[in-house]
Amino acid sequence: MFAKLFTNNETQQALEKAQQELLQLKQQNEQLSAENESLKAEVVSAQVSLNDNTDNQLLQCALTGLGQVQGIRETVLASFMGIEEESHSIEKVNAAFSKSETALRKILVGMDQLGTNMDKMTANISGLSQMADSINTFVTTISKISDQTNLLALNAAIEAARAGEAGRGFSVVADEVRALATNTNESANEVSDLVKKIIDTTHTTVNAVEEIQASNITLSDSIGHLNDEYEGIVACCDSMKDTILVSTTQTFIQTVKLDHVVWKGDVYNVIIGNSHKGVNDFADHTMCRLGKWWSGEGADKFGAHNAFKRLDAPHKEVHRAGVEAIRKFQSGDPQGAVKQLNQMERASVEVMDLLDQLGH
Template identity: 30%
Template sequence: MKRRNQLMLGISSFVVISSLIVHGLHRFTTFADGYQVIRGNVSAASPIALTLIAMLPVICLIAATVLYRMHPRSTTVPLLLTVTLTFSSMSIVAGGNGLVEYHFSIFMVLALIAYFRRVDLILISTVLFAIQHFAGFFFAPSFICGTTGYPFSILMIHAVFLILTSAALIIQITVQNQERHAAMTRETEAETLIINVSQQIETLVGHLKTNTIHLKQAAAHSVIVTNQIAAAIEPIVDSADGQHQSMQHGTHQLEQVNQAIATIQMQMASTAETTVNMTATARSGNEEMHLMEQRVEEMVKATDRLNQSVDAMTGRSDKIQTILASLEAIAAQTNLLALNAAIEAARAGEAGRGFAVVATEVGHLAVQSRSYASEVTDVLHALVEDTDQIKITTQAYADTLTENRQMTTRVGQTFADMTQMIEDVEQSIRSIQTARQGVGSQMLDIGERMDTTRVASLEVRRGIETTAAGLEKQAGVQYEFETMTESLSTMTVSLEQLVDELTQHTVR
């Protein structure tokens, strides 16, 4: 705050001096007279009023300077400097006979006030400039425009851009203040983190001191414990020798058990092979029985077809008998017709002699047809009797085949049951072999573990002997341990100094 007030105090002094220079150039020289005539800027302001306007920013600057000397960090100093800069811009515009070019000083002042990063100061300056423009336009236009004929619409353009500039500066200041607040928050969090780390390091140093003391005490106690361990090692060595001998005896017993398991394995393998052969034989017999059943079925089907053929022959014989009966009837009718024809031929006399011969031959043919039909009937009766005998024989053969099929089915079922029982026995043997293999594997594992334990017992004995030798060297290690403890104490002191420096840096 102090440096900002100091810098703005110097800039405000420069702006006030610039306003006085503008007053001097336009009141005591011919500066820009020709340009004002061309523009038609001919209305002159009162010299007394211009003097008062020129002295107003000087008075505000003096007040801000006195307050800064008394309170360099006062928040009122920026307010006085804002008023000083605002009145300086008004003085420049009035001292420059209201030339439009001097109105740019308004934007310069707003940009300078924005350095304070305070929205209220921008609003105060904007309000003062608005009052100046509107009040001056209606009551003293020569101080604002240099003429009484300045259009109000042009003045409104000035006001619009003044408001837009102020709004842009307010937005920038608001965003900057938010970012600055966020940065300050992060800085505060960092300082808090550093303080926490310092406190944790201090706690750690305290723990290190305590642990160092405990470490020294532990070193002294370790010497006593080492002596006690050395005294307790001897009975452990004797126990390790006994354990080693016991492990050797157990290993020998396990070898005997493994040999017995191997013998059982050979016997089980032989039994399993025999069972496999029996299973194969039973399956082969079962397959042959299936083939026999199929053949018996085929014979039964052939017998059925033969019965059907015999039945068909019987039916056809009946038809033939019917046909023969019809032939006999036809022969009798033909014979009767031949007789009637002979009678008619005899009546006809000489003219019917040829017809009589034909009638006689037809009668002979009818007699022969009847004779042949009688013979065929006799043969057919014999054929029917043979067919009946074949049918009886076929039925007896079919009954025999049926009995054979039933017997074959029972034998096949017996073979199937036998095969299933043999397979069950084979499965049981395989399960026994699997269990035996598992037992064998477990026995091997136990043997390996016994060997490992035996070797481990030897290693334990050697380790105990090595430990006994190491205990003798531990005294020298204890001395080095005490040296390390002292070094740790030195590092703890250095760490305390570092914590103090970090704390002092945080405070600064």
């Protein structure tokens, strides 16, 4: 019986010991579970921290890459300014060619009028030559009459001599008639010589006028061809001018689009702490390059364009939302900042779309 009691007592002790060990194991298990949960939480926290850090690093890399856009913008801006300068140069060249073309047309009109006047002059000189020929014919007739009169006077003088004293008076008259006929013949010869000189001079003048007229026609044809070439050059200049104007507009639009990308990049840099700019450092939408263009030169060129009329509102919203996002973030409202950033991006997409419409 004592042995049995001892055995039961030993068993009881073993059981109690086992229960204590079980309790200790349970406590250790609970402790390990707690430690495991703590480790899991730390792992999750570390994972989240790692992800946040990675995202932040990726964002900084993206913004660093975005900063390179500023260099591209400066290059595009330089190209725009160069193209714009060439546009002014081609306008001056085009104006000079237009003036030359106008001058050539006036010269052509003047030469046509000169040709018409020369035709009239040739006709008048030819008429003068014909009149001189008629005068020469009359002079020839007078010379013949003078010769016949002289012959008759000579015959009368011979007959008067035969009549003796009775024909002396008639002889005197015959001598006077013969002298008059001789003078008439001499005058007729002088007139004939003068008329011949007039005819010769007239022919020479007609030939000279015809040569001048031929030269005038040749020169007029040459100037006409030159005028045609000038018209072609002016047309080419007009085409170049239009092309340069289109290129200027498109380059400017790309420049202001890059301006917006850089401006938004500055906003993001402030929010993630890469920049210490304040809200006052961000230009108002009327003071940036696009805003000045919209109220000035752009209004002159595209004032009637529907896309241009719609451009101001989203452009204003981009600037407002960007500045407001900075205010929200700096006042401890990151969710409000994100909301404003989303609004800025939506307005920016609309601005880009409207600018593309203006560029096409």
